[in-house]
Amino acid sequence: MAEKTALLTWSIGQVQRAATQDPGACRALVELTNMLAPPRALVAPRVVWQVARTRLRQHAVPAGLTPVTAEGR
Numbered sequence: 001m002a003e004k005t006a007l008l009t010w011s012i013g014q015v016q017r018a019a020t021q022d023p024g025a026c027r028a029l030v031e032l033t034n035m036l037a038p039p040r041a042l043v044a045p046r047v048v049w050q051v052a053r054t055r056l057r058q059h060a061v062p063a064g065l066t067p068v069t070a071e072g073r
Contacts, residue, residue, distance in 0.1 A: 015042050018054035025050040 018025035028047045031037035041047065 011042060014051045014055070015047065017058075018047075018051040021054050021057070022050045025054070 015025055015029050019029045020026075025047055028037065028041055028044070028050075032039065032041055
């Protein structure tokens with residue numbers, strides 16, 4: 001049961017983070033918290049994509065910088 005709770009907590013945190021940058025993720029979170037959508041709405045393909053896209057953007061290297069790799073050290 002603890003694993004399920006941890007997964008749910010992590011996934012809601014990811015949607016919350018994405019909601020700060022993506023209107024679609026924000027809408028899904030607002031609808032969930034206002035009980036306008038079922039909990040499974042957070043794992044809808046479009047929401048999962050929005051979360052993944054936000055996480056990829058957060059880990060992207062800013063323009064003008066060179067990423068450090070193991071070979072480049």
